[in-house]
Amino acid sequence: MTYCLGIITRYGLVFGADSRTNAGVDYISTYQKLFDFSDPGQRVVLLAASGNLSMTQAIVNAIQQDLKLMESENIHTLPTLYDITRYIGNKVRVVQEQDRPWLERDGIDSSCTLLLGGQVRGEPPGLYMIYRQGNFIQATPETPFLQIGETKYGKPILDRTLSFDTPLEAAAKCALLSIDSTMRSNISVGPPVDLVMYEANSLFVKHQVRLRVGDPYLMQVRKQWEISLRQAFEQMPNIEWGYGEENVLMESGVGNGESGIGSRE
Amino acid sequence: MTYCLGIITRYGLVFGADSRTNAGVDYISTYQKLFDFSDPGQRVVLLAASGNLSMTQAIVNAIQQDLKLMESENIHTLPTLYDITRYIGNKVRVVQEQDRPWLERDGIDSSCTLLLGGQVRGEPPGLYMIYRQGNFIQATPETPFLQIGETKYGKPILDRTLSFDTPLEAAAKCALLSIDSTMRSNISVGPPVDLVMYEANSLFVKHQVRLRVGDPYLMQVRKQWEISLRQAFEQMPNIEWGYGEENVLMESGVGNGESGIGSRE
Numbered sequence: 001m002t003y004c005l006g007i008i009t010r011y012g013l014v015f016g017a018d019s020r021t022n023a024g025v026d027y028i029s030t031y032q033k034l035f036d037f038s039d040p041g042q043r044v045v046l047l048a049a050s051g052n053l054s055m056t057q058a059i060v061n062a063i064q065q066d067l068k069l070m071e072s073e074n075i076h077t078l079p080t081l082y083d084i085t086r087y088i089g090n091k092v093r094v095v096q097e098q099d100r101p102w103l104e105r106d107g108i109d110s111s112c113t114l115l116l117g118g119q120v121r122g123e124p125p126g127l128y129m130i131y132r133q134g135n136f137i138q139a140t141p142e143t144p145f146l147q148i149g150e151t152k153y154g155k156p157i158l159d160r161t162l163s164f165d166t167p168l169e170a171a172a173k174c175a176l177l178s179i180d181s182t183m184r185s186n187i188s189v190g191p192p193v194d195l196v197m198y199e200a201n202s203l204f205v206k207h208q209v210r211l212r213v214g215d216p217y218l219m220q221v222r223k224q225w226e227i228s229l230r231q232a233f234e235q236m237p238n239i240e241w242g243y244g245e246e247n248v249l250m251e252s253g254v255g256n257g258e259s260g261i262g263s264r265e
Numbered sequence: 266m267t268y269c270l271g272i273i274t275r276y277g278l279v280f281g282a283d284s285r286t287n288a289g290v291d292y293i294s295t296y297q298k299l300f301d302f303s304d305p306g307q308r309v310v311l312l313a314a315s316g317n318l319s320m321t322q323a324i325v326n327a328i329q330q331d332l333k334l335m336e337s338e339n340i341h342t343l344p345t346l347y348d349i350t351r352y353i354g355n356k357v358r359v360v361q362e363q364d365r366p367w368l369e370r371d372g373i374d375s376s377c378t379l380l381l382g383g384q385v386r387g388e389p390p391g392l393y394m395i396y397r398q399g400n401f402i403q404a405t406p407e408t409p410f411l412q413i414g415e416t417k418y419g420k421p422i423l424d425r426t427l428s429f430d431t432p433l434e435a436a437a438k439c440a441l442l443s444i445d446s447t448m449r450s451n452i453s454v455g456p457p458v459d460l461v462m463y464e465a466n467s468l469f470v471k472h473q474v475r476l477r478v479g480d481p482y483l484m485q486v487r488k489q490w491e492i493s494l495r496q497a498f499e500q501m502p503n504i505e506w507g508y509g510e511e512n513v514l515m516e517s518g519v520g521n522g523e524s525g526i527g528s529r530e
Contacts, residue, residue, distance in 0.1 A: 036514040152417030156446035160491050161498065173501050181421035194514060195504070207506040208514060220502055226425050228500055232493030233426065236438050237485055239460070241472040249301040249459060249473060 001188035002149035004033055004048035005158070006115040007175055008127040008139050011168040012200040013117045015046045016175040018183060020190035021053050034194040035060060037067075039076045040204050044118040045084060046196060050149035051112030051132065052103070058095045059112070063088065081126040085116050089134035096132060113148040118198070125200050153185040154178035172197045172207075173221075180222055191218065266453035267414035269298055269313035270423070270440055271380040273392040273404050276433040277465040278382045280311045281440040283448060285455035286318050299459040300325060302332075304341045305469050309383040309390075310349060311461060315414035316377030316397065317368070323360045324377070328353065346391040350381050354399035361397060378413040383463070390465050418450040419443035437462045437472075438486075445487055456483065 004017040017034035037045040049056035066074040103110040111132045119125040127139040129146045141164035197207035211218045269282040282299035302310040314321035331339040368375040382392040392404040394411045406429035462472035476483045
């Protein structure tokens with residue numbers, strides 16, 4: 001399994017990804033899922049990949065080949081982030097066309113989903129999600145984050161704390177906690193965790209970190225977070241139990257007293 | 266969708282459930298999913314249901330009928346919680362046998378999953394999850410909670426804060442936040458929220474509450490929680506960005522400098 005997320009705020013972008021892949025529970029390995037295709041000073045292009053590893057590796061390879069062969073259309077020459085996204089969507093389509101029938105006839109899932117974010121000089125930063133079909137959507141100020149892979153465990157913290165106005169450092173912490181929550185609840189998502197913070201208009205990836213298994217910072221974050229959650233419980237107002245109310249849960253019970261259910265004396 | 270959870274600690278049980286059901290996004294309604302079949306002073310029996318509504322209603326109805334007709338085997342006469350669980354598992358099997366083929370031929374999901382918890386006089390409290398196949402598992406001190414329905418959004422908070430030693434009031438707050446997180450992230454899970462707290466050996470459901478849409482307590486909990494989470498962010502140690510490190514994300518990029526990718530001057 002995989003968990004990657006991208007966040008866009010008015011201050012820039014945050015990308016995060018785990019590195020665990022598995023083919024069943026008895027074959028677990030580590031693969032990088034977050035890639036930096038930036039051309040420093042000109043453009044920042046970050047790509048995160050989830051889904052079938054042979055598919056996502058083929059896509060990354062195709063992007064790299066176009067760069068190496070200096071094809072006229074490549075990730076460094078295309079004029080806008082939108083064009084880059086469409087270009088990668090086309091790579092997804094080529095790879096799907098090529099391999100999908102062979103996987104399908106053995107019942108293997110060939111799906112893959114990508115996140116693309118960054119900034120091209122002269123444009124504002126952008127964040128996109130590219131589907132296996134090659135089409136894509138863009139994150140907006142109303143929905144300033146996109147997730148791929150095992151998305152649910154890490155979503156509540158984003159829903160509750162993130163907005164387009166969140167400072168970049170806070171967004172990065174939020175991303176890390178979102179990934180840590182996912183790792184805590186799903187063993188097939190695991191470290192190293194790659195984290196990138198990109199300040200809008202810098203056109204340069206200055207802040208990145210790889211947190212490996214047992215990283216002291218990662219352990220400190222987890223410990224501090226659990227302490228904070230417990231403190232938050234203590235601050236929570238006590239539940240006002242409905243002593244006075246009728247026993248609402250027995251309303252649909254049979255008899256309501258006739259058979260003893262629902263009586264409360 | 267549905268979200269129900271049961272928690273067992275050394276101090277007793279907590280049950281929580283939302284009340285929203287949907288047949289597609291254009292048909293949403295409210296149904297109670299948490300039922301109290303207790304015989305106060307003798308036994309406490311709580312049942313939470315998820316899955317196909319016609320199935321779960323048929324199961325609840327079958328239980329109620331046996332009580333009404335005073336069948337020799339009913340939820341008030343069976344000697345142990347284990348026997349009650351097996352009895353309900355059998356009800357699940359009867360209902361599945363009866364209706365499943367008719368649903369399947371129209372491609373309708375007939376699955377249902379139940380949580381059963383409580384205490385029979387003379388026994389310790391127990392908590393079980395009953396599968397659609399009628400078999401079941403029991404919660405243990407190592408895994409003191411069970412969830413059914415839309416389980417993922419609400420799991421991180423349980424994983425991080427709950428243990429068999431958690432005081433009952435804290436476990437109830439944890440359950441409420443787990444449900445609230447799920448409601449926040451999945452619109453098909455919604456209020457009213459039913460919450461029950463059962464103190465071990467009291468053989469009596471004393472603490473229960475139904476929190477309706479816009480309930481001031483529910484709103485206060487959500488607000489306070491979001492404030493606490495933001496405070497927790499502030500307490501989190503700052504990320505130590507890997508300024509000194511090589512750009513690890515470009516390790517697998519082409520060229521590493523040759524094409525400009527990976528260079529960091």
